[in-house]
Amino acid sequence: MSLTFYWAPRSTAGLTEIVLEELGVRHERVQLEVGKSTQSPDYLKINPNGKVPCLVHDGTVIWESAAITMYLGETFGVEKKLYPAQGPQRGEAMKWIVWTNVTLGDAINRFTRNVMDWFPADERNAKAGESAKKDIADCLRVLDDALKGKQYLLGGDYTLADTHLHGIVGWMQMLKIDLAPFPQVQAWGQRCSARPAFAKVMGGSQ
Numbered sequence: 001m002s003l004t005f006y007w008a009p010r011s012t013a014g015l016t017e018i019v020l021e022e023l024g025v026r027h028e029r030v031q032l033e034v035g036k037s038t039q040s041p042d043y044l045k046i047n048p049n050g051k052v053p054c055l056v057h058d059g060t061v062i063w064e065s066a067a068i069t070m071y072l073g074e075t076f077g078v079e080k081k082l083y084p085a086q087g088p089q090r091g092e093a094m095k096w097i098v099w100t101n102v103t104l105g106d107a108i109n110r111f112t113r114n115v116m117d118w119f120p121a122d123e124r125n126a127k128a129g130e131s132a133k134k135d136i137a138d139c140l141r142v143l144d145d146a147l148k149g150k151q152y153l154l155g156g157d158y159t160l161a162d163t164h165l166h167g168i169v170g171w172m173q174m175l176k177i178d179l180a181p182f183p184q185v186q187a188w189g190q191r192c193s194a195r196p197a198f199a200k201v202m203g204g205s206q
Contacts, residue, residue, distance in 0.1 A: 003027040006046070006054040008034045013053035014201065015167030016068050021197035022163055023076045066101040066164070070094055073160045083160050093161040096153050100165045107135035108172060136172070140182045147184035151191065158195070166192035 005020060005027050007013035011034055020027060032038050038050045047054040047063050055062045055071070062068050073083030073093070084090040114129030143165075146153070153161045169189055173179065179186050192198060 002056070002058050004030060004056040006030045006032055006043070006052055006056075008032045008038065008052045011052050012065050012167070012171075015065050015164060016053040016055070016072075018167060018197055018201045019069050019072055019160055019163050021201050022082055022160065022195070023072060023080060025072070025076050064101070066097050069097050069160055069164045077160055081157065082163075084154065089154060092154055093159055096161040097164045100168050104136070104139045104165075104168060107132050107139055108168065108175070111136055111177075112175065133177075136177060137181070140179070140185055144182040144184040147188050150188075152188065158192070162188075162192055163195075163197075166198070 003025060005013075005016065007017060007029060008031065032043065032052060034052070037043060038047075038052060044050055046056065046061055049063060051063070053063070053065055053068055055068050057071075057075075062071055070093075074090075077083030078085050084093050110132035111129055114125050114132060150156070152158045153165065166189060169179075169185065170193075179189070
């Protein structure tokens with residue numbers, strides 16, 4: 001088996017890194033630099049989007065972190081009890097993974113672009129930033145309600161759906177988004193952060 005993981009520090013590839021660590025899958029790592037080597041002709045032949053993460057498994061290229069998480073879960077995670085077998089529970093896991101990238105991810109991207117000084121001042125809009133912040137709070141309320149009475153997203157057992165969503169919630173904390181109004185999310189996040197795979201990856205990235 002050949003499995004190559006293309007990643008860059010301080011990017012959403014960190015989420016895939018934790019997924020791979022949870023699964024204990026042997027793989028080759030290729031480090032890139034966002035905006036530089038991710039735009040190189042050689043890498044663009046692999047991923048024409050010029051972004052990370054990207055996975056190449058036995059010659060098949062997979063990009064988009066949500067697709068990668070679901071693929072790794074289906075391929076390596078079922079026997080390890082980290083991803084549901086085919087059926088309704090898998091649909092539940094897929095729902096949360098895609099929701100992370102699409103619904104929550106859109107709000108986070110709009111918030112980041114409009115309030116952080118990473119972008120030129122003439123591209124920022126305070127009103128749009130506040131609107132995005134409200135949308136994030138709405139998403140967190142949905143998540144908080146869904147976690148009531150549960151240890152993890154699918155119930156009592158941790159899965160890669162938790163890995164995936166927790167990676168983005170951790171990014172939100174770096175953006176100083178207040179989780180205090182959402183006690184279920186906070187408690188769930190603490191449980192996810194206590195996972196050895198998370199501690200290993202985050203410890204190595206410091």
